[in-house]
Amino acid sequence: MDLGSILHTIFNFENYGELLALVQNSVLAGAVLGLLGGLIGTFVMKRDLAFAVHGISELSFAGASFALLIGADIIFGSLAGSVAAALLLGLMGVRARDKNSIIGVIMPFGLGLGILFLALYQGRAANKFGLLTGQIVSVDTVQLQVLAGTAVVVMLALAAIWRPLSFASVDPEMAEARGVPVRGLAIAFMVLLGVSVALSIQIVGALLVLALLITPAAAALRVTTSPRLVVLLSVVFAITATVGGILLALGSRIPISPYVTTLSFLIYVVCRIIGNVRANRGINGRIVRPGAAMGQAAEDQAVAG
């Protein structure tokens, strides 16, 4: 296969209009997941849970492949797996160190179980591969409604705990002194995270969930520390990656995930460069008063003299 035909395989826009009409539901699903991933991701970053997302997604994968094996609903299987993992982490790991070792133990176990179930599964190979790497599932209207409905519930719950969760995430000791239920919020957030991971797996697959739940928020944090702007940018980046990825992947027979992850990665790289340039120029929002600076200089001079 020469380079030209490889490129043609990756980017193929023949009959684009007709295809677009067919995958309208998938595009909408991508937008919903982008919105959810962008919102949840900001808290994942604040709470330093990137590794936990990875662990939850492997157990979610095990749940989904078990559902595939026994002919049950895949979404339900992945939900069960990820919520179980999220609850386990929320209840057990209080300190970051404990948490990381627990995740390190759970992750390969979940992945191993998933591979076992897939090996036992006799159905279509594309179904197996899709769970790990994502696909443009032909999302039908019912699936879209379930997905959107669940996402709305998660977002409403997130909105309800938004302020105390922010407090507990960035300033936990103070939050506790203020009477914020820090531990309860940690568990509640893990459940919301578990559901979000299970939903995201439907589009990007278990291995690449991080591209949806981590990368957009991480990119936003490189360019701003304003809490509002972080959320806004994170959501915009995530939707750009999912919807953009689906639109690019449309004509080809390649899974959607490389498009989503590449877009997500490029956004991060650009944000990182912008952030570094600003840091090098010393732009951090401090108001430098010329009078004060001169006063200081004069003082220094007086001391030197």
Place this chain on the structure above:
Amino acid sequence: MDRGIFLTPVVSLRGAGLQFGQRALWKDLDVDIQAGEFFAVLGPNGSGKTSFLKVLLGLQQLHSGTVTVAGHPVERGSRKIGYIPQQKSFAPDTPLRARDLVSLGVDGHRWGLRIKAKAVNERVDALLDLVGASDYARVPVGQLSGGEQQRLRVAQALAAEPELLLCDEPLLSLDLHHQQAVSSLINRQCHERNSAVVFVTHEINPVIDYVDRVLYLAGGRFRVGTPEEVMTTEVLSELYNSRVEVIRANGRIVVVGLPDATTHYHDDAHAGVEEGH
């Protein structure tokens, strides 16, 4: 001004005792702290100073006795209490600007999303102005110095206009300039705005001009009184059960011969005394 003996004390402890396992930190403690009083809690490491604060915050149960704040039993997260913790650095990339840290003190404990953003912003601006932090309002907290962060902690604690301000070693690891700035902010809240202040410290000198009364905890015993009454050779020797010398020089207090060698030793005046021996 007559503060009035009829007023309910802001803090009232009766027969209060605290122990971990078999070790009693303190017991039979009766103290009333009035509005506008600067109350310092002193003592060596492990004497139960921080636990004393945790009792008032409702994060620690008393082993015996009772405690009330503003006439009511203590409750976690009371809006009558402001809390200033020890300075603890934030990671440089913490997604939080100075003004966001202060705003957590204004409405961070409430459920839901922030609806009245304008009112909160105005309140935050006023608090930043009060502690002289307006110039770095938009700087990420991880990029501020320890002293600047502690000013923000003061603003955060004052957000609810507390009747009681609890301070847990707020000057630790600050340079002299910021020690003075932060302690004078706390003093203003106490003596001008009439909050009761409970100030836990192992070093009384930075706040010696402001302190009204001292609670000195050591070896399971305690003594309450003015600094003149408590910070004496006799009282401290009795508390520590060994010979301790208290020297006063230029309005500062130097304690020599403490059994707990980690406390009081970073005092320059003290180093001079050591050499004199």
